[in-house]
Amino acid sequence: MIAALNRIVESVEDRLSDDLDVDALARSEGTTEYHVRRMFSSLAGMPLSEYVRRRRMTVAAGDLVGTSDELLDIAVRYGYSSTEAFNRAFRMVHGVSPAVARRDGGPLHSQPQLRFRLTVEGNSPMDTRIVDRPAFRLIGHAARVPLIHEGVNPHIQAHIASIPVGEHARLKALSATEPGGLLQVTADVDPGYQDGSELVYLHGVAVTTDTPLPPDLDVVDVSAGHWAVFRTSGDYPDVLQQTWAATATDWFPSNPWRLRPGPSLVSILDRSPDFATATCELWMPVERA
Structure with missing residues (x-):
């Protein structure tokens, strides 16, 4: 690559x-x-x-x-x-x-010609698995928000805060397939992944395609295919954003997989009471390169 x-x-x-x-x-x-x-x-x-x-x-x-x-x-x-x-x-x-x-004669801002290089250190192994999943659905509460690469996204925070407390328990009870539990879903992301571009953020769960859909929830249909699943633990959300970046710099250049269109999912497996640290899984849709 x-x-x-x-x-x-x-x-x-x-x-x-x-x-x-x-x-x-x-x-x-x-x-x-x-x-x-x-x-x-x-x-x-x-x-x-x-x-x-x-x-x-x-x-x-x-x-x-x-x-x-x-x-x-x-x-x-x-x-x-x-x-x-x-x-x-x-x-x-x-x-x-x-x-x-x-x-x-100016001022002028020059853009040098880029040159990509792969630096292999080998001292930070990534906990990864490949999963083949049938088609499924994501249901929950969705909003259009701007993409922010670093730090907490206040627009996503505000969206989650607007969801009634009891609704989180209801959503979790509706989870019916892997990945389990409450999910942070980003969909309709611009392929250029430009900071500030709009995406769909959904706070919800995964269900099978034949699960009855509550009429008050938003739905994202997910096609069948392979997923690369990256598990990470540490300061939240920094460690998750670092893992996301490392998929591009370390994992994809070294493995026979490439991204395919589809949503990216984050499953929170465990977290501290103040959410300062967490263990997460990042699910990215992939196909054989």
């Missing part, structure tokens, strides 16, 4: 003026667009689309400051059909308009 990401980065450089066909590039590397986008954003700290935009604007800034080419010619050269669209993209990256950059 690391080699595939580096070849995709090289393709970005070759096609800064064209629309990047990520699906075709992923298929040429024997993987999927979904997996490429998720792995890229996890390892690079930004979506692939944002990296492409930053690289385009980095190279375009050189043309803008170093040549007398017309602004429209530069815009078209880097895939923009109008100076207005180019101006917006340029300002988002550099913080100034092209006119100001050309007049003053």
Whole structure:
């Protein structure tokens, strides 16, 4: 996967003026667009689309400051059909308009070309198992919330706090299949995994496809397939977020599995009274690479 990401980065450089066909590039590397986008954003700290935009604007800034080419010619050269669209993209990256950059020579914010490397230390084994599950359903209380990579997500906290105390016990009693107990579910996540993008968060449980569905609960249907299950213990939510990051940096590059579309699930197996520490399982939908 690391080699595939580096070849995709090289393709970005070759096609800064064209629309990047990520699906075709992923298929040429024997993987999927979904997996490429998720792995890229996890390892690079930004979506692939944002990296492409930053690289385009980095190279375009050189043309803008170093040549007398017309602004429209530069815009078209880097895939923009109008100076207005180019101006917006340029300002988002550099913080100034092209006119100001050309007049003053800056300020400019350069995005270096990325190079992915795998560092293998071998001193932090991951407690992982692969599970093959039939189709099932997730039922509970759902809300659309922004994605926050680090720390506690206050929007999720507020959603959980809005659920009556007695409802948690009711949900837990409805749990009818693995993974058991109350679950933290993230679904409809943008493949770029961009901080601030919206996702569906569901606080609920897993049930079989033939379980009668209470009419007052939200439902997420989950297709049959394999799951990579990562067990982790420690300070919550830090240890869970660290494990999530380690799946991209350590586990996926070293194992013959890739992500497939579907929700990610967190099962809280045990926790301290103040929830400062917890033992959790992170369930991620996967398929053979």
